[in-house]
Amino acid sequence: MNSRKKILVDSRWAGNTGIGRLYKEVMKYAPSEASFEFVSSKMGLGSLLSPLMLGEEIMKSNAEVFYSPSFMPPAFSKKPFIFTVHDLMHLFYYSKLHKIYYQQVIARLAPKAKKIITVSHFSKSQLVELLGIPESLIKVIYNGVDSHFLHNEEEFESSRPYFLYVGNRRKNKNVPAMLTAFAKAKIPHEFMFFLSGNSDVELESLITSLGIEKRVRYLGFIEESDLPKIYKGAHATLFASLMEGFGLPIIESMASGTPVLTSDTSSLPEIAGGSALCVNPTDISAIQAGIEKLVNDRTFYLDCVVNGLERAKDFSWEKTAAETWETILS
Template structure:
């Protein structure tokens, strides 16, 4: 009987986030030849001391390889390590301290990795060009989409047709521009705009100034089990971010048979693969025209559904997990 290879995994990333989803799916498909143990420290994910803590955890472990589903690599690792950098958002949309930490700590430790995984060719190009990571050190492994989006036939019950946004409210998400474009779009007034999460004061002021209080609904926290129905019931998904490393809502929406309006920048056209309507996210007028096209052009709308379903079938979490474990064990 062959001895199983011991892998130490940074399990602190488990949870209801994009990174947590990747972690969960990779851990759902472990090869028979691995034995996993997990980082015991409860140190916060944002702690600047994480690399030192991970180095100590590795020192105490008898694991042969360390793996993290996110951007924190270990310092002073006695074993080969692999970690995933989803994007370089910290350099553009976070504090100056985040930028310095990424450039001076993460980038330097990354050079010592056995392999760095990233989720799009756009993110890989940023790692090479901005952080100076050698091209050959980086492997692109796309995220997946769960089968339940493709198989679901239930729709969220809404009396009025609606556009949908799923995501957080960070600056790169461009939510004010989407709301403004929706308000200006020459479409029937019965169209609603549904957003995940709760209303915040800044958006409330904007919505009031646009006069669309009765056409916007905040859905609060959305359970994973409810997402397919929400996508399926939507007229279209709006996801015109300024920057993304991947953009999971694009393929989740496509897998649900719902067209997507997204951006022509960063990783988004790469992930859309010609199956979504891509516009300039910096121009409210371009987003507005995209919304109008998805309401007015029925032939184009149906084309988006057909192409989107085909594109979504190219992604699977099982494939993501298999390629990740192959990288860990190689």
């Protein structure tokens, strides 16, 4: 390109979240032919007035294109805009207000976009089927995995083998089902279940009723720099979610050489690519059988390690960023 294209970016998404991670990596690999302005408003990310604010920011900006790493499009814009819809979880697991926002705001504004980025073909199909967004407007760009996971040799120190869950505790994450299956699994009692985050009353009540108080450990907030060794130290990662737009823990675990048990629904088989053990997340006995297989079937376990490492190589943040900038600048 002969001249640099000025991009207005919704930088409010910077931070320690999944969307914040995408934003960080996309900006890290920004090409030299782009220059930037950033949204100046400090309006909260959850504000229903964000689309109006973004329209005003675009109107007063000298930028040629607007980009958001998440689901807030501008209410009006004479300039091309690109935004990212990671999933449609809000239609199923959030409040009625969230559902209305997606159906009445995103669905109405999305057709005006230059392009909508999403993170899996599953999410693309939902955008088309549930919000009526034209298929031609949607570009699938997978998330990446940091090379630190592939290159790390350090393991988290634990005196007992452990299964690992990394993520929040929202309903779609299906954590109670995984804990129940773990408690029922016919495996040596030395196996632990490690979870990111801290204890909560509801989960503690379940753990007590299952009689596994001494087999569950909370890891609290996990620093990004500590994640590779925590994955690598695990016997396997459990991620039997009911619905995901992508499922980053799958490829982070695979890149660490740690097998994954995940779901056979939503985007998860797509991301696993045949290299994880996929089970029905609504069937506790199926999750239980999967846990038992990962402990008792050594040949299958080692196949998961090898295949997972190969699958993880298909994903990189550099590739994610390159495809994103190609979409923005084209």
